[in-house]
Amino acid sequence: MKKKFTFSEEYFERETIATLTTLSNGYISVRGDPEFLESKQGTFIAGVYSYTPVFYRELVNLPRAHAIYAEFEGVPLKPENVLYTLDVEHGLLEIESTLTSPLGSFAYKSVRFVHKNIKGLLGIKASIKSLNARGRLFVKAPVELEFSNPSVPQEVSVRLFRVVSLENKAYPRVEVVTADDRYKVYIASVASSVPEATVNNFTTNSKIGQVLSLDVRPGDILNLERLAVYGFDSSTVDSALTNAKSRGLEGLLQEHMREWEKEWREINLNVSGDEELADSLIFNTFHLLQIYNDQSDVFAIPAKGLHGYGYRGHVFWDTEIYAFPFYLFFKPDAARKILTFRCRLLEAAIENAKRNGYRGAQYPWESADDGVEATPREVPLDLTGSKKVRIYTGDQEHHITADIAYAVDMYYRFTGDKDFLAECGLRILVETARFWTSRVEWDTRLSRYVIRNVIGPDEYHVGVDNNFYTNLMARHNLELAASYSKRAQSDISLRPVLDELRVSSEEITTWENIAEGIYVNCGEDGLCEQFDGYFKLKDYKLDPGVIGEKSLPPSVLQSIQDYQLIKQADVVAAMFLLREKFTREVIEKNYEYYLPRTTHASSLSLPMYAAAALYIGRIEEGLRMLKIAAQADLADVYKNSKDGFHIGSAGGVWMAILFGLLRLREGETITFEGPEKAYGLKLSFNIKYRGKTYRVEL
Ligand code: BGC
Numbered sequence: 001m002k003k004k005f006t007f008s009e010e011y012f013e014r015e016t017i018a019t020l021t022t023l024s025n026g027y028i029s030v031r032g033d034p035e036f037l038e039s040k041q042g043t044f045i046a047g048v049y050s051y052t053p054v055f056y057r058e059l060v061n062l063p064r065a066h067a068i069y070a071e072f073e074g075v076p077l078k079p080e081n082v083l084y085t086l087d088v089e090h091g092l093l094e095i096e097s098t099l100t101s102p103l104g105s106f107a108y109k110s111v112r113f114v115h116k117n118i119k120g121l122l123g124i125k126a127s128i129k130s131l132n133a134r135g136r137l138f139v140k141a142p143v144e145l146e147f148s149n150p151s152v153p154q155e156v157s158v159r160l161f162r163v164v165s166l167e168n169k170a171y172p173r174v175e176v177v178t179a180d181d182r183y184k185v186y187i188a189s190v191a192s193s194v195p196e197a198t199v200n201n202f203t204t205n206s207k208i209g210q211v212l213s214l215d216v217r218p219g220d221i222l223n224l225e226r227l228a229v230y231g232f233d234s235s236t237v238d239s240a241l242t243n244a245k246s247r248g249l250e251g252l253l254q255e256h257m258r259e260w261e262k263e264w265r266e267i268n269l270n271v272s273g274d275e276e277l278a279d280s281l282i283f284n285t286f287h288l289l290q291i292y293n294d295q296s297d298v299f300a301i302p303a304k305g306l307h308g309y310g311y312r313g314h315v316f317w318d319t320e321i322y323a324f325p326f327y328l329f330f331k332p333d334a335a336r337k338i339l340t341f342r343c344r345l346l347e348a349a350i351e352n353a354k355r356n357g358y359r360g361a362q363y364p365w366e367s368a369d370d371g372v373e374a375t376p377r378e379v380p381l382d383l384t385g386s387k388k389v390r391i392y393t394g395d396q397e398h399h400i401t402a403d404i405a406y407a408v409d410m411y412y413r414f415t416g417d418k419d420f421l422a423e424c425g426l427r428i429l430v431e432t433a434r435f436w437t438s439r440v441e442w443d444t445r446l447s448r449y450v451i452r453n454v455i456g457p458d459e460y461h462v463g464v465d466n467n468f469y470t471n472l473m474a475r476h477n478l479e480l481a482a483s484y485s486k487r488a489q490s491d492i493s494l495r496p497v498l499d500e501l502r503v504s505s506e507e508i509t510t511w512e513n514i515a516e517g518i519y520v521n522c523g524e525d526g527l528c529e530q531f532d533g534y535f536k537l538k539d540y541k542l543d544p545g546v547i548g549e550k551s552l553p554p555s556v557l558q559s560i561q562d563y564q565l566i567k568q569a570d571v572v573a574a575m576f577l578l579r580e581k582f583t584r585e586v587i588e589k590n591y592e593y594y595l596p597r598t599t600h601a602s603s604l605s606l607p608m609y610a611a612a613a614l615y616i617g618r619i620e621e622g623l624r625m626l627k628i629a630a631q632a633d634l635a636d637v638y639k640n641s642k643d644g645f646h647i648g649s650a651g652g653v654w655m656a657i658l659f660g661l662l663r664l665r666e667g668e669t670i671t672f673e674g675p676e677k678a679y680g681l682k683l684s685f686n687i688k689y690r691g692k693t694y695r696v697e698l
Contacts, residue, residue, distance in 0.1 A: 001270060002279045003089040005634075009082060015642035020633060021086045021093050022307040022645065023112060026293025027119035028230050029306035032086070034095050035068035035110055035124060036079055042147040043122075044306050045185060045230060046293060049313065049369045050160040050178035054152060054376050057368035059302065059313030060160040060178055061147040065189045065228035066112065068126055071138040075101045079108070088286035089264060090257040091116060104133025115252060116259040119295055120231040120240055123249050123256075126224045130216040137216045140202075141191035141226050142209030143174050150309055152379055161185070168201040171241065172208045175234065186237040189228040190245060197222065225249040263289060266686060267330055268695075273680040277623075280630040284650035287633075288326055291647075292334045298344060299327075299337035300369070304644025311644070314366035314374050315341075317400045320407035321577070322604055323651030325658050328414055329687040335411055336420055342404050343424035345371030346431060349401075353435050360434025363404055365397040392462050396455040398439065402473035405432045406577065409480050413666050416690055418493060426484055426497045433481030433511050436474045440514055448519035456531065457573055457604070458566035464531035469574040471518050476578055478515035482508050526586035527593055528571050537564045541596040547606070547628065547637065549599050564597050568605035569612070576612040576660070588616045603632050607652025614660030619675045622660065629653050657683070662696065674698045 007017045014033070018041070021032025027046055033039040042064035049057040070077045077099035085094040093112040098105055110126035128139065148159040164175040164184070171190040177183070189209070191199075197212035214222065227244050231237040244252060269285060271278035291306050292299060301319045304310035319338060327334040342349075342363065348371030349361035356362060364373035375394025381387040408425045411417065440449040451474060456467035485508050488494035522528040529535055540556060540563045549557055556563060569576075572594050575587045591612050600606050606629035613622030632649040633641045658664045662672040670689040684697040 001089075002282055003087060005086045005088065005279070005283055007084045007086070012636065013642060016636055017084050019307045019641050019643070019645055021084050022287075022305070023091065023093055023114040024290045024306045025114045025116055025119055026291050026296065026299070026306070028114055028122060029291070030066060030112070030114055030122060031307065032084060032093050034079065034082055034084075034097065035066055035112075035126065036070060036077070036097070036099060036108065038067075039064065040147070040150070041309075042144070043230065044313070045183075046291075046296070046306055047298075047300060047369055048178065048183045048185065050182065051180040052149060052151065052158050052160060052312075054379060055312045055314075056372065056374040056376070057312075057370065058149060058160070059306075059309070060183075061149045061309075062161065062185060062230070063147060063174055063176060063187055064144045065187050065230070066122060066124055066226065067140070067142055067144055068110070068124065068224065068226065069140040069142070070099055070106065070108075070128060071140075072101050072106070072133055073103050073135045074138075075103055077101050077106060086283075086286075088282060089260060091260040091286075091290060092257070098131070099128070101133075103135065105131045106133060106137075107131055111253070113253055113256045115256050116263075117255070118240065118244070118252070119293060120229045120237065121244055121252070122228045122230070123244075123252055124224075124226040125249055125253065126226070127221050128224065129221045130218050132218050134217050135215065136213060137222060138211055138213045139191075139193075139197070139222065139224060140207075140209060140211045141189065141224075142202075142207035143172050143187050143189050143228070144207050145174065145176075146206040153382055155383060166203055166208050168203050168208055172201065172203075172210065173234075173237070174208060184232060185230060186232070186234050187228065187230050188237050188241045189226065190241060191224060191226045193225070194223045227252075266693075269685040270683070272682045273678075274623075274627065277627045277630055277681070280627075280634045281653065283634050284630060284653065287645050288323070288647070288650055288654075289331075292327070292331060294331075294333065297337065298341040299334050300341045300367070301338065301647055302644070303647060305647045308642065308644030310640065311366070312368075312374070314368055316366055316648075317403040318604060318648030318651070320400075320403045321573075322607065322648035322655060324407050324410065324655075326651045326654040328411065329654075329658060329664070329689070332415055332688050335415075336417065339404075339408060339411055339420070339425065339428070342428060346424070346428060348372055350431060353438075358435055359438040360436075361401070361428070361431035362398070362435045362439075363401045363432075365394050365400055393455055393459060396453060396463060397459070398451075398454050399456065399467075399470045399473050401432050401435055402470070402477040405429055405477040405480055406473060409484075414670075414689065421484070421488075422493050422497060426488060426494055427501065429477070429481040429484050430498075430501050430503055433478050436478055437510060437514060439474070440518065443519065446519055449514050449517045450519045456570045457568050457602075458530065458570040459602075460560045460563075460565060460567050461531060461534070462561065464533075466519050466521065467531045468520065468528050468571045471520055472574040472578060475515045475518040475520075478511040478518075482511040482515065485511075522586075526583075526589045528590055530566065530571050530594070534564060538562055539564050539597075542599065544596070547600045549601050552599070566594065566598050568598065568600065568602040569608035570594070572612050573608045576608060576615060579615060579659075584616050587612060588618075591616065591618075603629070603638050603646045603649040604652060607649055607656050611652070611656035611660035614656055614675070615663065617675065619661075619677060620679055622656070623679060623681065626653055626656055626661075629656070662698065670694055672696060
């Protein structure tokens with residue numbers, strides 16, 4: 001297993017490396033920007049959002065507490081040849097560089113960690129060695145306060161917190177509050193060195209911190225330790241920092257490393273046979289694992305992880321459909337907390353449905369911390385705001401409601417966790433089914449229930465009627481509500497939920513009738529139309545292997561809605577998710593039709609097509625797509641990794657392995673059925689199923 005990933009600015013932009021080397025413990029998240037360089041990005045705390053124009057609410061760019069700026073004889077040192085190494089086995093970022101000035105040079109090395117158990121704690125151990133310098137070295141360790149959130153257009157940024165107090169007595173301590181007053185955050189930090197240096201405190205408008213200084217000669221090494229704590233409460237932050245100081249950085253670092261070793265031992269992942277696939281699978285697994293905070297009651301996964309500002313920290317269907325299976329089998333507690341996050345937002349989803357004239361619960365396409373629709377309606381393209389793009393997904397991409405219900409069922413089937421159903425799972429199924437009941441319309445011409453004016457997973461086609469994915473998932477949602485409610489009627493722990501929600505037998509029958517009557521347009525040959533009128537659009541096929549829109553002639557790109565081109569798996573996604581309802585031949589028929597018409601402009605596309613290909617036995621083709629999907633970030637396939645980590649794609653690769661390649665099925669014990677031939681790929685890992693650990697070997 002590859003354990004260390006090294007990056008240099010020769011191959012990647014600095015901002016991309018910062019995403020790839022982000023460290024997180026699911027509570028705080030620190031991008032991999034070198035300590036000695038100024039950065040526009042500070043630190044995130046999971047769940048700390050604030051109101052912002054255009055995007056409604058977004059993750060707040062908080063003060064940065066990991067900078068280490070060195071000056072020699074009053075001249076700032078400049079880095080050369082920065083090398084970044086992400087040690088995934090131990091959850092560390094190592095940075096090396098030569099820091100130079102006309103008066104002398106230094107070798108810089110650091111090890112950074114975001115403690116796996118002590119959630120607010122960040123530690124850095126750095127050594128600064130004089131190569132040829134003789135004189136006074138100054139090292140500043142500030143908490144930096146000048147951070148704002150990048151907005152649109154690019155020139156605009158919005159400051160999402162205010163500094164409430166600054167204290168620099170025993171150590172620097174900052175209190176900030178988000179611009180909307182919702183979250184208070186305290187940050188305290190302390191730096192020390194061996195040999196001991198002279199320490200002075202400093203406070204300016206933009207920084208508060210310590211400066212350490214001492215005389216050095218060539219060969220001298222300054223060993224520096226920096227600890228910082230983030231938290232919501234001043235006394236907790238103070239005691240955490242005092243504790244950390246007394247335990248010492250080295251002890252904390254060793255403990256952190258042991259915790260990561262334990263995490264990997266539990267999963268015991270081994271991949272070989274294809275080095276690039278193996279590397280990216282391990283790399284992605286590390287990032288999926290590290291964003292989970294096991295001490296939190298909820299787990300909200302932004303589409304770009306806690307790794308950057310892409311999509312503003314909003315949560316999409318990427319979570320329930322793509323990332324969920326990974327957590328379900330490797331961290332079932334995390335899977336429960338993903339759904340608990342949706343439980344917390346159920347009331348908001350009910351409000352959302354009401355606001356839009358529907359019944360039940362309608363989950364927003366994009367969620368922040370409060371569950372109100374967070375999709376931007378209009379995005380300005382220039383500073384005056386005269387040019388704007390209208391975004392319709394928030395109004396029309398309704399399938400997310402059914403996607404959440406789908407995950408509730410998957411969770412229950414694989415865990416048997418009835419307490420969760422009683423606590424909230426059943427409620428989600430009922431209220432989401434009620435939404436679809438009010439969302440469908442009866443079409444007298446077709447004598448069917450139809451769903452008009454939606455956007456499916458393929459977002460090139462807006463305002464379409466009877467999107468296959470939406471209709472099928474809505475039908476599934478209604479069926480789930482009916483079957484779970486029927487079972488609940490005679491279950492003493494679930495019956496009270498039905499009573500409280502006033503679910504009657506008539507209502508259950510209505511769900512069943514609507515589900516049965518939902519319109520789905522499939523020909524006798526099994527080919528299904530993605531939405532009404534899709535087959536009448538102009539045809540266009542892409543060359544095999546093309547990813548993205550680059551190869552499209554401008555005329556096609558400008559009127560893409562007039563073509564059968566699609567952005568990502570849609571019909572095929574529905575068929576894979578509901579694979580038990582389709583024959584292999586039907587899935588293959590649709591796969592063959594839609595694949596050449598798909599641009600894969602969304603990183604969610606390839607994992608889904610890979611999953612379908614593997615499931616129907618087209619292993620070689622499936623593995624090819626799986627590999628590209630797995631490399632989404634490590635090879636920056638979509639050229640936007642600087643904005644954050646592609647959680648849906650990283651998780652989607654695991655979905656494809658678990659359900660496509662291995663066809664995991666629930667039962668008394670879990671079963672899987674590997675492919676006849678795996679083209680040299682060897683894969684083994686431990687999964688959790690109903691309280692037991694199973695070893696899977698391919
Ligand atoms: C995709 C969506 C996805 C979102 C966030 C969009 O480009 O089309 O399906 O949910 O990105 O990843």
